[in-house]
Amino acid sequence: TAWRVLESGGSELDAVEKGCGQCEIDQCDGSVGYGGSPDESGETTLDAMIMDGNTMEVGAVADLRRVKNAIGVARKVIEYTKHTLLVGESASLFAVRMGFPYEDLTTQKSLSLYSEWLNQSCQPNYWKNVVPDSSQSCGPYKRPGKVTYKEEQTISQRSFHNHDTIGMVVIGVSGTVASGTSTNGAIHKIPGRVGDSPIAGAGSYADSTAGGAAATGDGDIMMRFLPSYQAVEYMRMGTDPTIACQKVISRIQKYAPTFFGAIICANTTGSYGAACNKIPGFTQFHFMVSSPLLSQPTEQVVDCI
Numbered sequence: 001t002a003w004r005v006l007e008s009g010g011s012e013l014d015a016v017e018k019g020c021g022q023c024e025i026d027q028c029d030g031s032v033g034y035g036g037s038p039d040e041s042g043e044t045t046l047d048a049m050i051m052d053g054n055t056m057e058v059g060a061v062a063d064l065r066r067v068k069n070a071i072g073v074a075r076k077v078i079e080y081t082k083h084t085l086l087v088g089e090s091a092s093l094f095a096v097r098m099g100f101p102y103e104d105l106t107t108q109k110s111l112s113l114y115s116e117w118l119n120q121s122c123q124p125n126y127w128k129n130v131v132p133d134s135s136q137s138c139g140p141y142k143r144p145g146k147v148t149y150k151e152e153q154t155i156s157q158r159s160f161h162n163h164d165t166i167g168m169v170v171i172g173v174s175g176t177v178a179s180g181t182s183t184n185g186a187i188h189k190i191p192g193r194v195g196d197s198p199i200a201g202a203g204s205y206a207d208s209t210a211g212g213a214a215a216t217g218d219g220d221i222m223m224r225f226l227p228s229y230q231a232v233e234y235m236r237m238g239t240d241p242t243i244a245c246q247k248v249i250s251r252i253q254k255y256a257p258t259f260f261g262a263i264i265c266a267n268t269t270g271s272y273g274a275a276c277n278k279i280p281g282f283t284q285f286h287f288m289v290s291s292p293l294l295s296q297p298t299e300q301v302v303d304c305i
C-alpha cells in the first residue's frame with residue numbers, strides 16, 4: 001500500500017500513513033489496530049507516531065481509546081498542532097475534533113483473550129514486588145508494608161509473540177526520509193502503559209540527511225536506549241545500515257541479554273538492513289522491502305545475533 005502511494009505521486013509521509021493505516025485495518029498479526037492485545041481491564045488502546053525527516057516534525061498518540069486510525073490521528077498532530085505527543089482520553093477528543101469517528105476497539109477475539117487471561121489467575125502480567133503475589137493471583141495489587149525487592153526473572157515468562165508493531169521507513173526518490181509506527185501495545189499491559197512505538201527515537205526516527213529506522217519488540221526495555229535514533233546516528237557517520245542495526249541490538253544486549261527485539265535501518269541512498277536479538281524461539285527476523293530494483297514487495301530475512 002505504501003509503495004502504491006509513492007508510485008501514484010503521494011508524499012513519503014502519505015506513504016507511511018497509508019501503509020501503517022492498512023495494517024491497522026487488517027489488524028496485522030493481532031498486534032496492530034483494534035481487537036487485539038487487551039490491557040488489564042480488557043480494553044484495547046493504540047499507540048502510533050509519524051516523523052518527517054525533512055522538518056524533523058513528529059506527530060504521535062499514545063493510549064488512544066475508541067479511535068481505530070491511530071497513525072492518521074498522529075499525522076493530524078503534525079498538521080494541526082504545535083505539539084508532538086497527545087495521550088489518552090484527550091487524544092481521543094482531539095481525534096474526534098479532527099473528524100475521526102468513535103468506534104469500539106473491542107472484538108470477540110479481544111474479549112476471549114481477556115477472559116482466558118482472567119481464568120489463568122491473570123498470568124502473565126507486568127507487576128512486581130506487590131501484594132498479593134502477582135505471580136500467583138489477580139489484583140488489585142498494592143505495595144507491601146515492608147518492601148523486599150525480588151530480582152526480576154532473567155527469562156521473561158511472557159511469550160515474545162505477545163506484541164509487535166508495524167514499523168516503516170520510506171525513502172523518497174530525492175532521498176527524503178519519513179518513518180512511522182503503529183501498535184496496540186503489550187497484551188495485558190497495566191492501563192496507562194506506553195511503550196516505545198510512539199516515542200520519537202525509540203519506535204522510529206527519520207532524518208533526511210542520514211536515514212531512517214524503526215524498532216519492534218519489548219518496548220519497555222528498548223525505549224530506554226532510543227534504538228532508532230542511535231541507528232540513524234550510526235548511519236550518519238557512514239556506518240552500513242546492517243552494521244548500524246547490529247550495533248544497536250548489541251548495545252541493548254549488554255543490559256538485557258534475553259530481550260525480544262529487532263530493528264530495521266535504511267540510509268538515504270536506499271541501502272537497508274536489519275538486526276534482531278537471538279533468543280530461544282526467535283532466531284530470524286522477517287521484513288518486507290519494496291524498491292525500484294525489485295519487481296514486487298519482497299520478504300527479507302536476517303539471522304539474529
